[in-house]
Amino acid sequence: MKTETLFENADVNMARRSFLRYAGVGAAAVGVLAAASCTKGTDNNMGDPVTPPKNNGIDIGAKGDLAILNYAYALEQLEAAFYINVAAHMYTGASADEIALLTDIRDHEVAHREFFKAALGSNAIVSLTPNFSAIDFSSRTRVLAAAKAFEDTGVSAYNGAGYLIQNTDYLLLAGKIVSVEARHAAYIRNPVSPGSFADNMILDANGMDKPQTIARVLAIANTYLTTKVSASNYGYVAS
Template identity: 30%
Template sequence: MSDFEPMMEALDARARRRETRRAFFTQAAGMAAGATLLAGTAAAQTATPTPSPSPSPSPSPTSTAPVLSDVDVLNFALNLEYLEANFYALAVTGSGLGSADISGSVGTAGAASGGRAVTFTDATLASYAREIAADELAHVRFLRGQLTTTTYIAQPAIDLSVGVNSAFSVAARAAGLITGTNSVFDPYASEENFLLAAFLFEDVGVTAYKGAAPLIGNKLILEAAAGILAVEAYHAATIRGLLYRRGIDAPAPNAITRAGGISDARDRLDGNPAEDKVRGIAPDDDQGIATQSTADGDRSNIVPANENGIVYSRSPAQVLNIAYLNNTTATSGGFFPAGVNGTIKSSAAAT
């Protein structure tokens, strides 16, 4: 029996005695438990962060892939939580996360640039935004708390600014929300713009956690990730529902058609994977919120699910295609101008 096996048995015994998850995760992280292969991760190289104007076929996996631990997967998730938590904190308070929540010994530390408070006139929406902001900050603190000060990543540089070449404007231009090379999308200028920016992030967060599930070796870590996935799904459904209500009786272009443009842009970025109806993988793994016509009558599309009612998955490489706003192999761009921190860094090249 290897040294690794009795260590795992000891951890399982502690779990059965219902010791705290934090104690468990800290030790599991130190052992780099649950090593798995990351499918679809290509060799690292820098590329210009410009979205493809047309649909692209599926990314090609390399012949070899790095071996990942649960620590790697948790840190990958932490990059995404830094992004979301800063966006909502800025929109609600006008300030990003504090230094105590973004420091780390792994990777290059960076700031969340740009952003300001949204002027909310809808009291219900303002209340939702405050709740989501609190949840995302809690996710950052939880993930950092399950790792050690020597294993959790620092916050990377994040672009949440407003400008002609900002990540938001590049994404909005690709989605048809704005036109012209000098046009600007300001997610803080109105409640609808805020909802569209939130829609861009939330759906990706849901598919990212679902796609990362097979990469997690430890069951308690998997359970915690499932809990975060559920929260992200609640957030996404709230945002999608609010946009649908705003657009249902409004003339086009409205919130529904604009959300559809974002969905189409994400589909162009993340490739064209072969369909797997059980796992929730498909070429059209991103759906807008437009009314769906069925044999049983028209219905909304608040939940982007396949015919089995299963939400879609994205691989880490596909998630980074969207975060970097690039459908090629890249290690930086878009919302992460200097790349993410940790082991999982690269998007995948579409062929």
């Protein structure tokens, strides 16, 4: 089955239930985001639907909280698509624990994706088309290495963009989601290299997760996307 078909046909109801269960975010939180996304003003300047730029890609939008939410939404789309493919084409020899782990992460990522999509409403960027041709889904080593890269990048992305969020409600939600992403990262790292759940590759000298800029994260994400994502309107250019 093609990646985009799997990507588009995920169980939305399951996703929303999973997100509420695992991230601890109530339905009221969706209302908070949805209401704010309908408001035009100097804080976001993004009251109108986001449209693709001339380069046939998609831009997250001008500076403001909605741009950062769309940035997160783009990354969650990519992660969800990856794990949907992993679960649908589980590599040979996967243990019961690995199958349960990867399936749980799939459910979480789909839930995150659907949460942002519902919350952003008409302000959401379009559904992205992933390209995982560089990943051999039949190989345990390559699947887990890719999962590790996705999770580590996802955590660093939230940490790198968190300071840009102005609305404290949004910041709280981002904190809830990144805490789940960090659990994923630690969980994936152990079968790759036991005991590596928090090493100096991802932590700084103060024992804190290293952040990455929007430009750097999008440059990485775009290697797995047919639909390229940029942040040029925000002031960053992802090559």
